[in-house]
Amino acid sequence: AQSVTQPDIHITVSEGASLELRCNYSYGATPYLFWYVQSPGQGLQLLLKYFSGDTLVQGIKGFEAEFKRSQSSFNLRKPSVHWSDAAEYFCAVGNTGTASKLTFGTGTRLQVTL
Amino acid sequence: EAGVVQSPRYKIIEKKQPVAFWCNPISGHNTLYWYRQNLGQGPELLIRYENEEAVDDSQLPKDRFSAERLKGVDSTLKIQPAELGDSAVYLCASSPGTLKGETQYFGPGTRLLVL
Numbered sequence: 001a002q003s004v005t006q007p008d009i010h011i012t013v014s015e016g017a018s019l020e021l022r023c024n025y026s027y028g029a030t031p032y033l034f035w036y037v038q039s040p041g042q043g044l045q046l047l048l049k050y051f052s053g054d055t056l057v058q059g060i061k062g063f064e065a066e067f068k069r070s071q072s073s074f075n076l077r078k079p080s081v082h083w084s085d086a087a088e089y090f091c092a093v094g095n096t097g098t099a100s101k102l103t104f105g106t107g108t109r110l111q112v113t114l
Numbered sequence: 115e116a117g118v119v120q121s122p123r124y125k126i127i128e129k130k131q132p133v134a135f136w137c138n139p140i141s142g143h144n145t146l147y148w149y150r151q152n153l154g155q156g157p158e159l160l161i162r163y164e165n166e167e168a169v170d171d172s173q174l175p176k177d178r179f180s181a182e183r184l185k186g187v188d189s190t191l192k193i194q195p196a197e198l199g200d201s202a203v204y205l206c207a208s209s210p211g212t213l214k215g216e217t218q219y220f221g222p223g224t225r226l227l228v229l
Contacts, residue, residue, distance in 0.1 A: 104156030
């Protein structure tokens, strides 16, 4: 069965600092991988996704993620964090054998200090 | 383009009462999902529809939960009777079709509190 682990429950960074959120997955083949962001009281918004090809994926709001097969990881990065980036971030793995079945991690809450 | 619409946004009920949530997906989206998100957790799929057909309801607690999507557009998720453990955010999402890895677009959710 597929699974996702986000080891960091809560991360605090200063505005302007770099950010890396960790995500490890378990899946028998090359998975589809996603990062979503959830602001308080809002639904989830897709930041980026990886299907195949270039292992460095660019997303919206200046985010990027790198797929590393050898480490079963798909970490999310941003060079310079803005206060508006404070939110909950979810990594998800998609089942390549069944259309659109997503398994989410437990999320990482990002706090940004000014 | 309007996003996924859900109502109500908040609901407080006493245990053993029934409750219903409504979702209107993005126009033209054939696939609709209902997720439950417990506090401090990621969303978990309850049921997935392709048009009117429920193609994956393996995680839906069928003793008390039911869902319908009669005309292949909007959908209703019902709980009867509600239990304390049903307190959660219920998210609806939609995607255009059934291609693998299609982006799912989420609504704002309905936050349910069962007292």
